[in-house]
Amino acid sequence: MAERKPRKDAARNREALLAAADALFARSGSPEGVTMAEVAAEAGVGKGSLFRAFGDRPGLLRALYEARLEPVREAIASGPPPLGPGTPPHQRVPALLDAVLCFKLDNRRLALALEESGSGSSPYQAEHYERWHGLLQGVLEQIPGREADSCFTAHALLAATRADLVEHLAGPGRVPRARMRAQLADFTARVLSPGPPQEPAAGD
Numbered sequence: 001m002a003e004r005k006p007r008k009d010a011a012r013n014r015e016a017l018l019a020a021a022d023a024l025f026a027r028s029g030s031p032e033g034v035t036m037a038e039v040a041a042e043a044g045v046g047k048g049s050l051f052r053a054f055g056d057r058p059g060l061l062r063a064l065y066e067a068r069l070e071p072v073r074e075a076i077a078s079g080p081p082p083l084g085p086g087t088p089p090h091q092r093v094p095a096l097l098d099a100v101l102c103f104k105l106d107n108r109r110l111a112l113a114l115e116e117s118g119s120g121s122s123p124y125q126a127e128h129y130e131r132w133h134g135l136l137q138g139v140l141e142q143i144p145g146r147e148a149d150s151c152f153t154a155h156a157l158l159a160a161t162r163a164d165l166v167e168h169l170a171g172p173g174r175v176p177r178a179r180m181r182a183q184l185a186d187f188t189a190r191v192l193s194p195g196p197p198q199e200p201a202a203g204d
Helices: 004-026 036-043 048-054 057-078 089-104 109-116 125-139 148-157 165-168 176-190
Strands: none
Touching: 004 036, 004 048, 004 057, 004 109, 036 048, 036 057, 048 057, 057 089, 057 109, 057 125, 089 109, 089 125, 089 148, 089 165, 089 176, 109 165, 125 148, 148 165, 148 176
């Protein structure tokens, strides 16, 4: 019985810290403006509890990102069409990209902060990016004629959902959500549409 209270306290602190970080990122105009000290103060716990729970700032961002993303992941893993695994690949690819875009629109500050933290110096090395890329590549490989270029195509399509681009369009660009979704769907359709084979450029 004596060991249960610390575990309960740790779980309670973790939930409080995630809620505090969530609120601070929602209010902040700049993702980098949210400090670990502010998160701990907002949650009413010591900084030591914050670092024990998440390790560092990127660890906190990843945990918050994963908590918010869980409903989308469940829909992708076992849900009905258009996100679920039973969806034909031509329909599932645009649905996956739309889900990524909508998630980043709903979580602009968090997504931007997470992608800016990256892994090392490149956001492409971050675990969340590798997961999305692997999923999209796997679906693209199910489309006849897309097997050979599925890796590059997945990168190119995901580039249209980068958090910095989403932030630029939704913020300074003032592009409406519905228009962004429609533009992404149109771009994806054009990428996936069959076309005449392209001759390599001279010197390739």
